[in-house]
Amino acid sequence: MDRQAQFRAREALIFQVAEQLLLENGEAGMTLDALAAELDLAKGTLYKHFQSKDELYMLLIIRNERMLLEMIKDTDKAFPEHLAFFMLHHLHHPERTVLFHQIEERLSTTGVGIQHLFSELYQVRKQRLRLIIRMTERYLESIESKMPVRDYLASIWSLTHGAAAILNSSFYQRYLGSRDTLRVAYIDQALALPKQTHAVAQFA
Template sequence: MKMDRQAQFRAREVLIFQIAEQLLLENGEAGMTLDALAAELDLAKGTLYKHFQSKDELYMLLIIRNERMLLAMIQDIEKSFPEHLAFFMLHHLHHPERTALFHQIEERLSTTAQGIQQLFSELYKIRRQRLRIIIRMTESYLLDINSSMTTRDYLASIWSLTYGAAVILNSSFYQRYLGSRDTLRVAYIEQALAMPKQLEQVSSS
């Protein structure tokens, strides 16, 4: 019976996080209230507090959940570097509102929130673990294609391109000028893959 209660607790937590992220992405921070979340889940508000203590803590748990997803993706050793790059970028570009909003929330909480330092430590631990894998993978790829681009420069360029693309795809103004979002996503991925090769072409010309 005890295990059944634990399983129910975990299943409820998964559902809470799914619905919370959905409400956050649909309504933004201002529209994602704990009252709305409780109503959507048909749960007492007090039940929510068994899973987190504040809305800031909930936001951090959602960001950590997303970071764990990214770590799981990069641990697939069957994929090549270009495949990993495409999966990473599409994770962000298929849900640009999540990428933009999570980044904004994380930066705000890092300077204003109280009592969630342990969650930031957990987030950074997962992120460092992912970065160690990515750095090794990127170093190997750049050697394989004989690029003189540094790992730092390439990874920084990939993230700048990805985050900038997410912001544009999420823009209420620029969306009307973008045309097919699918072809634009592909173009961003191709641009990211071409960067270290373009550097060699410029250097040799």
């Protein structure tokens, strides 16, 4: 394995372990000292891959977004499959969804020297959104729904992130039944939304 391949392999492992530590311990418990110890690396080696903990957080968020982008490029899957994957990606790991959102919001106002990473993040999201809009337009046409694409996508996003917040809530844990049943119910609800629009509009 050449040096570049070794560098990329080490970086992938760093990101994997960093995300694991972050999800297990939260921001306060995810220190670079702990990360270096877990990886059995010198702390200075970490700085060859990122310049600060804030930069590491942004790289983790971008990594997550790139994975979602690659999945949406799978043209063999129908819209319901893509929707289910997107929702389950968030609902199987609600702590990641909630924490990444909180970190991104904080860094958008307090982060220093990471604006180029926000630009990269937004560019990845724009690419994904363009693909999603085209796919959603075709799906709504196929089921003859009059629901606007923007409204449908906003509804899916709201439903998914609201569900992640509930699944991640320490208070609501005692009131939840089967998590698997609940996840399926959320997906079914999202798929049913464009078919219910006409009936709901009559009461608006």
